[in-house]
Amino acid sequence: MAPRLFELAGSFTFEGHRLAYTEYGAGEQVVVLTHGIMFTRRMHAPLARELAGAGFRVITLDLLGHGESDRPTESWRYSIPAFGVQVLALLDHLGIERAVLGGTSLGANVSLEIAVAAPERALGMIVEMPVLDNAIVAGLLTFAPLLFAARFLPFTVDSVALAARLVPHGNQWVDVITDTLEQRPAAMAALLHGVFFGRIAPPKAVRRQISVPALVIGHEGDPIHPFGDADTLAEDLPDAEFVQARSPVELRTDPERLTAAILEFTQRCHEPAPARRSG
8 A cells, every 4th residue: 555645734924924835745846736716725635645646745825815824804915916925935935946836716827927926936837727808707797796795794604604614524525615615704805805806817918928838727618717718828828738628627526637637747847947848
């Protein structure tokens, strides 16, 4: 039987607030994964374990306002660029110079922001379900009622959170959903306001100058993460490859194909530069 992989939960302080993370595996080849909005780092645990089993050190982070990290109630603390700074602070805290950066939805956009602000820290990007121009209207229609409820009907958010806490834990995806439902009204309102009224993603002209290699994963049938956004992003980025998922949940429910693509891309990103060029 294979030995159990090393997993360690930790935290550090960033601008006076606690940020929580989990490390899987060990070694010099590092991958950092960030979650979707209102989700937690637990959503990437299966992928992190697969990558760690292949020899990578994988770190999953709860961004500010999510999971076990602090949840301040000032909306100015929340934005995609600010989340990018938090990921860089995580790298600094752990003494990591460069890593492959990956994420889903909000986390995908965070990786793009880091590739713009600090490309020297990114060996590559795994960009699943990016949120660009085509998703803005659907995103507002989806999250505006949540923002309204958090601001003006906070008891509804509290009631859902209480019900989620009563659900037995132990199943990966049940735990992911209950984690997501355990919101705090004031912090949730600040998070949604800060993210959706700030910069969602680098503009097209900036994206076209990103030199970091990217694996873009998109799918059809989801207006919040439309296929057109992922396809357009792959065309915008100078060094990108595109993989079409069969559904929005393929990486969670039938992960073998996409996990293999992510693993192969990650291995190439960690090869020495001459080897990447010759390939």
